[in-house]
Amino acid sequence: MQRLQAYKYELMPTGEQQRDMRRFAGSCRFVFNKALALQKERYEQGKKKLGYAGLCKLLTEWRNGSETPWLADAPVHPLQQTLKDLERAYTNFFAKRADFPRFKNKGQSDSFRYPDPKQIKLDQANSRIFLPKLGWLRYRNSREVLGAVKNVTVSLSAGKCFVSIQTEREVEQPIPNGGSVGIDLGVVRFATLSDGTFYAPLNSFRRHETALRKAQQAMSRKTKFSHNWKKAKTRVQRIHSRIGNARRDFLHKATTTISQNHAMVCIEDLQVRNMSRSAAGTTETPGKNVRAKSGLNKAILDQGWAEFRRQLDYKLAWNGGHLIAxxxxxxxxxxxxxxxxxxxxxxxxxxxxxxxxxxxxxxDLVGAINVLRAGHARLACEVSGAVMPPAAGTRRSDLCRLDAGMSAVGIPRL
Structure with a gap:
């Protein structure tokens, strides 16, 4: 089977290379915003949306025109990839998978991508990588890159530069270990497994909330865009980066352990957006317990349930397992x-x-057991060809019928 995997490293660029990376990221952001503004203008005029090919023709005009000649200094492939990202954002919007694309701001998700592996040279022995119009860049080589390089993404975050190398390689079909388990997600207990074990929450944001508040207060007292304001903003960004890194590390360790020890994982299909919706209400109909609900929403969003499910999904696939929501x-x-x-x-x-x-x-343990039972029922219905898999909370007679059906297809009863 083919495995797509990304390896992320911290870059150690020279001062000139760092300035070039900031300029390239700014050029990609400018092209994205300009193309998005053009698409919105055409929509208001009743014209048809331009496709990727039409936007690429306009990109050539922008690079060769007199108004934005500095776009020619940036590599063309990352600029084209930005237009592809915009096209994908429109596709997701019309498919109701995402909101309408928004304009990008400076300092938020500054990145650009090289899609052509022929232009990329990776020298792992000397811990360096060659990228067009940047030259050779050194990186912190923490682990070996396995597989053939497909594309490279350069990102800037909290004053640091990172490179993400996506590779593709052939691996043997893995054989999963362990049995099935159900997981109940929560705030007091981050994840409770149906076998009785549970993971305590990290609460990364809560741990750094005091330091973040003080750093934001200090930044608010500075004159905007002054030298001291920029230094204060860097401190705020570093705290946010520390919060995100700690949360990702916790989730990676938990999902790796679960995926390596279980062949099938059943998890709740939580609607986090609805669960974390504000209770403030409107002026005519104000909400109740707004402050308590705000604290609960903050605790829910601090857990990272969506990222936990995403990591479980691909790690189980790597280990031959399955995820059932x-x-x-x-x-x-x-x-x-x-x-x-x-x-x-x-x-x-x-x-x-x-x-x-x-x-x-x-x-929480009861919830995990019921999630496992519902997952087994869903799998049994899929095997038997049923149209609508039953949800948790079915009647006792239905549960007995499902137990019999599960035994018939080789699934052990609970």
Missing amino acids: VPAQNTSRTCPCCGHVSADNRQTQARFQCVECGFKENA
Whole structure:
């Protein structure tokens, strides 16, 4: 099987190379914003949207024109890739997978990509890489790059420069280890597994919240765009970078352990946008418990559930496993013993006691068990060709029927 994998390293450029990278990133940002403004103008005039080929013709005119001749100093392939990114953003918008594309700001996601591997030279023995119009750049070689280079992305973040090398290589079809497990995600417990183990939350933002607040207050007292303001802004960016790095490191370690020890992982299909929606309301109908809901939203967004699911998905695929997402409705209200569904079953955040049969257990563990059961049911329905896989919270008679169907297709009962 083919494996696409990216390797990210910190670059150690010279002063001139660093200035060139900032100029190239600025050129890509300018082309993206100019093309987006042109597309919006054509839409307001009732004209048809330009495709990638039409935008590339305009890019040639911009590079050779008298208004923006400095675009010719940047490599052409990264500028074309920027137009491809815009085209993909429009496609995702019309497919209702993302919001409408927005204009890019300086200092946010400054990056550019080289798509042609023929123009890239990688010298791992000497820890350096050659990129068009930048020359040879040294990087911190922390691990070996495996596979053939497909493309390279250069990014600027918090005053540092990084290079991400995407490769492709052939690997043997892996054989998964372990059995199946269900995962219940939460705030008090980040992830509770159906086997009883759980991961405590890192709360990266909360740990650095005080330092971030002080740095932002110090920046607000400086004259905007002054030398001291720029230094204060750099401190704020470094704290944000530290928060993100700590969260990604925590998620990578957790997902690596789970994916290496389980062949099938069942996880809740959480709608984080709806769960973290503000409760402020409007002037006519103000919301209730706005401050408490704001704190809960901050805690939810601090966990990184979407990134956790994304990492689990590709790591399980690398190890031969599968990820199954099931609806999250009633997973913490359904008794795993008798199948009774009631809001009264979950008496507190952590305590579950069935009002029908008296079964007691931790609420997060109950949710993980029900997620695993729903995942098995979904897999059984897919194997048997059923149209609609059942969600958690089905009746006891249906659960018995599903257990019989699961046994018929070789899935062990819970």
